Amino acid sequence: MNKTRLEAFSDGVLAIIITIMVLELKVPHETSIKALLILWPVFFSYLISFIYVGIYWGNHHHLLHTVHHVNGKIIWANMGLLFCLSLLPFTSAWMGENIPEKIPLMLYSINLAVCAVAFYFLQMCVLPQYKTTSKLIDAVKKQKTKGMISLGIYIAAAVVSFIMPWLSIILIIIPAILWVIPDKNIEEAFVEEHKE
Amino acid sequence: MNKTRLEAFSDGVLAIIITIMVLELKVPHETSIKALLILWPVFFSYLISFIYVGIYWGNHHHLLHTVHHVNGKIIWANMGLLFCLSLLPFTSAWMGENIPEKIPLMLYSINLAVCAVAFYFLQMCVLPQYKTTSKLIDAVKKQKTKGMISLGIYIAAAVVSFIMPWLSIILIIIPAILWVIPDKNIEEAFVEEHKE
Amino acid sequence: MNKTRLEAFSDGVLAIIITIMVLELKVPHETSIKALLILWPVFFSYLISFIYVGIYWGNHHHLLHTVHHVNGKIIWANMGLLFCLSLLPFTSAWMGENIPEKIPLMLYSINLAVCAVAFYFLQMCVLPQYKTTSKLIDAVKKQKTKGMISLGIYIAAAVVSFIMPWLSIILIIIPAILWVIPDKNIEEAFVEEHKE
Amino acid sequence: MNKTRLEAFSDGVLAIIITIMVLELKVPHETSIKALLILWPVFFSYLISFIYVGIYWGNHHHLLHTVHHVNGKIIWANMGLLFCLSLLPFTSAWMGENIPEKIPLMLYSINLAVCAVAFYFLQMCVLPQYKTTSKLIDAVKKQKTKGMISLGIYIAAAVVSFIMPWLSIILIIIPAILWVIPDKNIEEAFVEEHKE
Numbered sequence: 001m002n003k004t005r006l007e008a009f010s011d012g013v014l015a016i017i018i019t020i021m022v023l024e025l026k027v028p029h030e031t032s033i034k035a036l037l038i039l040w041p042v043f044f045s046y047l048i049s050f051i052y053v054g055i056y057w058g059n060h061h062h063l064l065h066t067v068h069h070v071n072g073k074i075i076w077a078n079m080g081l082l083f084c085l086s087l088l089p090f091t092s093a094w095m096g097e098n099i100p101e102k103i104p105l106m107l108y109s110i111n112l113a114v115c116a117v118a119f120y121f122l123q124m125c126v127l128p129q130y131k132t133t134s135k136l137i138d139a140v141k142k143q144k145t146k147g148m149i150s151l152g153i154y155i156a157a158a159v160v161s162f163i164m165p166w167l168s169i170i171l172i173i174i175p176a177i178l179w180v181i182p183d184k185n186i187e188e189a190f191v192e193e194h195k196e
Numbered sequence: 197m198n199k200t201r202l203e204a205f206s207d208g209v210l211a212i213i214i215t216i217m218v219l220e221l222k223v224p225h226e227t228s229i230k231a232l233l234i235l236w237p238v239f240f241s242y243l244i245s246f247i248y249v250g251i252y253w254g255n256h257h258h259l260l261h262t263v264h265h266v267n268g269k270i271i272w273a274n275m276g277l278l279f280c281l282s283l284l285p286f287t288s289a290w291m292g293e294n295i296p297e298k299i300p301l302m303l304y305s306i307n308l309a310v311c312a313v314a315f316y317f318l319q320m321c322v323l324p325q326y327k328t329t330s331k332l333i334d335a336v337k338k339q340k341t342k343g344m345i346s347l348g349i350y351i352a353a354a355v356v357s358f359i360m361p362w363l364s365i366i367l368i369i370i371p372a373i374l375w376v377i378p379d380k381n382i383e384e385a386f387v388e389e390h391k392e
Numbered sequence: 393m394n395k396t397r398l399e400a401f402s403d404g405v406l407a408i409i410i411t412i413m414v415l416e417l418k419v420p421h422e423t424s425i426k427a428l429l430i431l432w433p434v435f436f437s438y439l440i441s442f443i444y445v446g447i448y449w450g451n452h453h454h455l456l457h458t459v460h461h462v463n464g465k466i467i468w469a470n471m472g473l474l475f476c477l478s479l480l481p482f483t484s485a486w487m488g489e490n491i492p493e494k495i496p497l498m499l500y501s502i503n504l505a506v507c508a509v510a511f512y513f514l515q516m517c518v519l520p521q522y523k524t525t526s527k528l529i530d531a532v533k534k535q536k537t538k539g540m541i542s543l544g545i546y547i548a549a550a551v552v553s554f555i556m557p558w559l560s561i562i563l564i565i566i567p568a569i570l571w572v573i574p575d576k577n578i579e580e581a582f583v584e585e586h587k588e
Numbered sequence: 589m590n591k592t593r594l595e596a597f598s599d600g601v602l603a604i605i606i607t608i609m610v611l612e613l614k615v616p617h618e619t620s621i622k623a624l625l626i627l628w629p630v631f632f633s634y635l636i637s638f639i640y641v642g643i644y645w646g647n648h649h650h651l652l653h654t655v656h657h658v659n660g661k662i663i664w665a666n667m668g669l670l671f672c673l674s675l676l677p678f679t680s681a682w683m684g685e686n687i688p689e690k691i692p693l694m695l696y697s698i699n700l701a702v703c704a705v706a707f708y709f710l711q712m713c714v715l716p717q718y719k720t721t722s723k724l725i726d727a728v729k730k731q732k733t734k735g736m737i738s739l740g741i742y743i744a745a746a747v748v749s750f751i752m753p754w755l756s757i758i759l760i761i762i763p764a765i766l767w768v769i770p771d772k773n774i775e776e777a778f779v780e781e782h783k784e
Contacts (some may be wrong), residue, residue, distance in 0.1 A: 005203065005207060005257050005685060007593065008204065008207050008596065009207050009210070009253060010602055011209055011593060011597050011600055012207055012208055012211030013211045013212075013215055014597070014600075015211075015597055015600030015601045015603075016211060016212055016215040016216070016600070016604055017215055017218075018601060018670075018674070019217065019601055019604040019605055019608065019674055020216070020219070020608070022602070022605075022674050022675065022677055022678055023219075023608070023611075023677075025678045027678065027681045027682045027685060028682065031682075031686045031690070031691050031692050032688040032691060033691055036691065036695065047671070050671055050674070051667075052666075054664075054667045057761060058663060061593050066262045072600075076376060078249075078252045079246075079247075082214075083243070083246055086215055086218050086246070087213070087218065087221075088220045088294055089219075090218055090223065091216055093223045094224065094227075098227045100329060101227040103227050103232065104227050105227060107232065108310070122243075137301060157305070162767075163673050166385060180664060201399065201403060205403050205404050205406070205407055205449060208403055208404055208406075208407030208408070209407045209410060209411055211407075212408055212412070213411055213413040213414075216411065216412070216414075216415070219415075235539060271450060272446075272572060275442075275443075275446045278410075279439070279442055279564045282410070282411055282442070283414065283416050283417075285414055285415075286414055286417045286419065290419045290420065290423075293419060294423045297423040298423070299423050299424060299425055299428065300423055305430065342490050361491065397595065397599060397649050400599050401599050401602070401603055401645060404599055404600055404602075404603030404604070405603045405604075405606060405607055406601060408604055408607040408608070409607055412610075415611075443615065456714060461721050468642075469767060471638075471639075471642045473604075474637070475638055478606070478607055478610050478638070479610065479613075481610055481611075481612055482613040483616065485615045486615045486616065486619075489615060490619045493619040494619070495620060495621055495624065496619055499624065513782065534745075537729070548717070
């Protein structure tokens, strides 16, 4: 199976996940500024989830960029990742409506952790398929370390949510910032590859 | 009509079906673990429907891979399949909210059976279009048998739902497992084809 | 502007319109067969709208198949068509929940008529762009007549809805059947074109 | 990273934003013409938002047309634009349900202003990437002025909403008209480019 349709399908699912989350933002009945401002936790959780899905979309693209054929394992590892990410609208909405409640914060952290594991698993299935060696592949491999650190932070956020919910929220934000900062390694590797 | 736009449209519809099902998971009003755990039947039916739509996406891709032009029959057989699959969010939600109620279980089984029939019908329309003979086409043809067995199990699940709902649930799960296990025949045929 | 992105965007919008309509089918609170059967009018209007969006997707593809570049007029005529079609989930749901009420039936007929006009307008913008003459273009041009007949039937359905709602429903169904029957002219023209 | 997947993902997100807005149009419980007519403000805000998303889709396409590789900055500037646009279904629904209430009108104007800023920022990231000089690039650059004027009008609409809500609505409509009128510069530039 060639990867074109896998990418198209994944793009479609990710585009829908990232967009239906805005339905969480329920239109307030009143028209006061106050009625709008009390929505900030829901807005915050929409924003953070939007960023995370955006990050996964970027990383997903990087990971599959140099692969040509995908096997059954990759297809189902990819489905697993999409399934975990598709739960974000649910866990994100529950967290947003109840900030800073413990259990929803914990569930959201666990959801992020499960997504990180699913992505790690997809990396495990994809990386052996790389036949050439290039700077890009090295850069993608380096992402595994970044992924492990993020996973650690998500687990810490889940544990901490019971004692210090606000610290948990900070821990949820940190990996997003880490990933949004453009990765010089990957960009340089891409530029180099296209020069060749 | 070339198949590119047919595949793109089908991918879009399947991506939306698979994703809007998460809207079934209604955010609980309480923030206790208990409020979360009582959602397990809805979560289970989301998971099983996600897997089924994923399976159909894969099989759909395999089936159309070696066809170049599609006629009016194929377009409408494809529309029929998409329509049947588009009912899954509805039947899945009804089943999930009422497990182990008989009628919703029966309806979900019937929905799966109708999808299987629609896919069989699409196979009937597509297979005569194959002009070359390759291992891949043989592998796709072998899937018809697997499809027939699955259809039998769905019908059994529908019948059994009135007497033993839990057995019905097990019968619904079995074909999903059968299809998720990577199909060595198809993968080998694909690898071989791309070698040529 | 090349047409690839116009087609991709239109496919995306049509795929979403066709799929979100299933959200009209509200999960019943009870689990009886009776609770399911009273949904038939909603199911019927979902089915008929699904078929209509499917028809427009096919005709849209035929129309744009032989065009290479699209101008601002075509882009906005296309946007107009997508807007009219995007109202179908609303008018379809209102009709389905109230069959055989007069006003919803009238509104749905008007919606179909407006879509037909929008498609006619798109044809008017696209056809002068055809530079070559082929059987396909002749076949597409012949569709204009079919479109005019359909438009007449939709208007008749809107008028009749006040006196004989059930006749109005039949009039709504007829053009769908007319369009679903594969068009020999277009298919032959396609086959011929790809032979050349 | 090549731009194909960036465009595909953006097209997907824009297609979903433009379509889920129709869900704002809640099906009335009654079946009278009156029940339908009181929906006009919701319909109006759906129409205006549909046009704006359509405009951004067109401009987005023009902007990225001549770029070949996209860097991390462009990806996140694009994500920022998609995020701002994804808020339109929310602000549009709030405005539509409460016309001519001040705060919702102000919020919608601010949303449009933020989208304009996000698009300006994306232009700032993309334009330095242009390596060749062509009429098309000149035309895209001229759009920056049009964007600045629109931004001014949105801000004026936000300010005016407190004193004269109806003037605010007119100010919201004006830029939409400005952008829908086909841009001769861009079209000529496109035609010329494809001639070369």
